[in-house]
Amino acid sequence: MTDAALTAPKKHAANPRYGSMSRDRTWALRWSYFFLILFAIFFLLPPIYMLITSLKTSAEISAARNPWWVFNPTLENYRELLTSPQYLGYFRNSAIVSVVVVVITMLISVPAAFALSRMKFWGSSTLATGVFLTYLIPETLLFLPLFKMFALFNEWTGIQLINRWWVLLILYPTLTVPFCTWIMIGYFASIPKELDEAALIDGAGWMQTLTKIFIPVALPGLIAATIFAFTVSWAQFLYPLAFTTSTEQLVLPVGIITSLIKGDVFNWGQIMTGALLGAAPPLIIYAFLMDYYISGLTAGATKG
Amino acid sequence: MAEVKLRKIIKRYDEVEAVRGIDLDIADHEFVVLVGPSGCGKSTTLRMIAGLEDISGGEILIGGDVVNDVPPKDRDIxxxxxNYALYPHMTVFQNMSFGLRLKRYPKAEIKKRVDEAARILDIKELLDRKPKALSGGQRQRVAMGRAIVRNPKVFLFDEPLSNLDAKLRVQMRTEIKKVHQQVRTTTVYVTHDQVEAMTLADRVVVMNNGIIEQVGTPQELYHSPKTRFVAGFIGSPAMNFIPCRMEANGDSLSVRLNDGLVFPVPAERVARYRGHTQNGKLLLGLRPEHITEAHAHLAPGEIPFEARLEVTEPMGMETLVYFPLNGTQVCGRVNPNAGARDGAPLRLAADLNNMHLIDEASGRVI
Structure with a gap:
């Protein structure tokens, strides 16, 4: 009896009813790894498939052999695209449009965010919400009225806006400015108000406070907004498809589809190569600025 | 450098009046501390002087000029x-010189001023560091340095020591006093800490509920408070307020606390209190240091009484004793060797030479 009473607690201690913190953590980690690997496979398979296909000849692609293996690797697709003036033209159009859109977006959204978050004026908070609401309207709803507006503009002024690559410089900011402004409002809001008050007392005007204090301090947020604007501009498909038609006016995403799909003939090797090369610039930018991007997004998300 | 004058200053936030028409004259070179509990309007007043808050009514004059509509950068403050508000992406030197660079001072002049301020504050070796590499105390020095290099008419301090630990706060308090002795710039300093106010100020402004309760030197506020609020706010532990009645016995007066405890009022105070014998709402105000252990030989005005101590707090150089009296808890300060023990009786003496009599209805000290 006495022995049993003495040994019982020991047994309990050896096999605790509830899991310890480290056991819980181990299982949480296992599940995390399981799902992370699952998602990584799911999301990496398409680009890997694109890479494999881009290294194949058309004959090998159409042959019913293992699609996940390259039997006769070739860089022919790359050589053809990179020497094609048409493809390089799309690339150039995309690059110009994206860079200029980023510049326009930053020039509008940074001062707008600063004004909305710091220069308290009548209706500023309503305006801030309004800016974000415009982002919630899908582009699929917008492109028809925009098309109509451009037609009217043409009627009134005689200036043709349809089928001009530079019209995308007006269209893309309708997508990028609201979101970038929202990110920057969140980021600027996380900067203590004493900082701009100190700058005001030190003798800075609003513009100097923005350029000398806010922009350097909010650099991670600024980079996050820049990456977002660039990615949206680079990958935008619907607007260029609707508003540009001539080959020399096309940007990369639409150019690949329209020039490499002829009727019902899909030039898969070159489509995959073109898409892969097209994905490279955002990928390179992400790789270099990933840390800034993450800190920028989280700051905006938690403190906005 | 300049004097600062506030004329009937009002600050309204929608329906709420945060500052309710205050008047204050701050002399050139003076160190004035605005002190009061949270929400009393002291920071709002400072921010109005700085130009960071609009003024709803009244006038603010700096150096004789009305500055109501002058932006902060042109007020020379x-x-x-x-929270220091240092620019995180700039070095200490850049932080301190920011204002001068904006005003396009010559580089040599900027360097001279920053070096001089760094010497005064003993931060010369920190000039190339960024704020994140500094401790709290060092950051506060840099913030002060940023103010000094500008050589402004007025320094404004908004609770600058609140983020520091207790030890550093005491050290920085001395530093601020030393800096003021050297630069002699007119200073307005806001704090909720009455010890900070008492130790730093030439004059203390006690604020409550958007108005000024009393303005005076630390000694004046401590020894001659005009209201119950000031009497209770200044001094730590706070003054005891014990309900009492004033009784006339021929030419003399006595304070009756309860049936068994009657203290004769010192003769020099009789005239002042004589008109209040009919007032049933009186409070006897006694600071803890005026309730001590009863010595064998009591001075005139020191009245002995017995108390059963509830709690004792040994502080080293003194012991704080707490006991109930007339429905309130009263605090006294006794010698550590006086034999004060929790739950034990102790013979104490109240020094009525330092008593205050307060009209409970108006809150005024009589």
Whole structure:
């Protein structure tokens, strides 16, 4: 009896009813790894498939052999695209449009965010919400009225806006400015108000406070907004498809589809190569600025 | 450098009046501390002087000029914030010289001023560091340095020591006093800490509920408070307020606390209190240091009484004793060797030479 009473607690201690913190953590980690690997496979398979296909000849692609293996690797697709003036033209159009859109977006959204978050004026908070609401309207709803507006503009002024690559410089900011402004409002809001008050007392005007204090301090947020604007501009498909038609006016995403799909003939090797090369610039930018991007997004998300 | 004058200053936030028409004259070179509990309007007043808050009514004059509509940068003031507000992407040198660079001072002049301020504050070796590499105390010094280099008319401090630990706060308090002795710039300093106010100020402004309760030197406020609020706010532990009645016995007066405890009022105070024998709402105000252990030989005005101590707090150089009296808890300060023990009786003496009599209805000290 006495022995049993003495040994019982020991047994309990050896096999605790509830899991310890480290056991819980181990299982949480296992599940995390399981799902992370699952998602990584799911999301990496398409680009890997694109890479494999881009290294194949058309004959090998159409042959019913293992699609996940390259039997006769070739860089022919790359050589053809990179020497094609048409493809390089799309690339150039995309690059110009994206860079200029980023510049326009930053020039509008940074001062707008600063004004909305710091220069308290009548209706500023309503305006801030309004800016974000415009982002919630899908582009699929917008492109028809925009098309109509451009037609009217043409009627009134005689200036043709349809089928001009530079019209995308007006269209893309309708997508990028609201979101970038929202990110920057969140980021600027996380900067203590004493900082701009100190700058005001030190003798800075609003513009100097923005350029000398806010922009350097909010650099991670600024980079996050820049990456977002660039990615949206680079990958935008619907607007260029609707508003540009001539080959020399096309940007990369639409150019690949329209020039490499002829009727019902899909030039898969070159489509995959073109898409892969097209994905490279955002990928390179992400790789270099990933840390800034993450800190920028989280700051905006938690403190906005 | 300049004097600062507030004329009937009002600040309204929608329906709420945060500052309710205050008047204050701050002399050139003076160190004035605005002190009061949270929400009393002291920081709002400072921010109105700085130009960071609009003024709803009244006038603010700096150096004789009305500055109501003058932006902060043109008021020639410098401000030190509670959270330092250092520019995180700039070095200490750049932080301190920011204002001068904006005003396009010559580089040599900027360097001279920053070096001089760094010497005064003993931060010369920190000039190339960024704020994140500094401790709290060092950051506060840099914030002060940023104010000093500007050589402004007025320094404004908004609770600058609140973010520091207790030890550093005491050290920085001395530093601020030393800096003021050297630069002699007119200073307005806001704090909720009455010890900070008492130790730093030439004059203390006690604020409550958007109005000024009393303005005076630390000694004046401590020894001659005009209201119950000031009497209770200044001094730590706070003054005891014991309900009492004033009784006339021929030419003399006595304070009756309860049936068994009657203290004769010192003769020099009789005239002042004589008109209040009919007032049933009186409070006897006695600071803890005026309730001590009863010595064998009591001075005139020191009245002995017995108390059963509830709690004792040994502080080293003194012991704080707490006991109930007339429905309130009263605090006294006794010698550590007086034999004060929790739950034990002790013979104490109240020094009525330092008593205050307060009209409970108006809150005024009689």
């Amino acid at each position: 410098a401000m030190v914030f509670q």
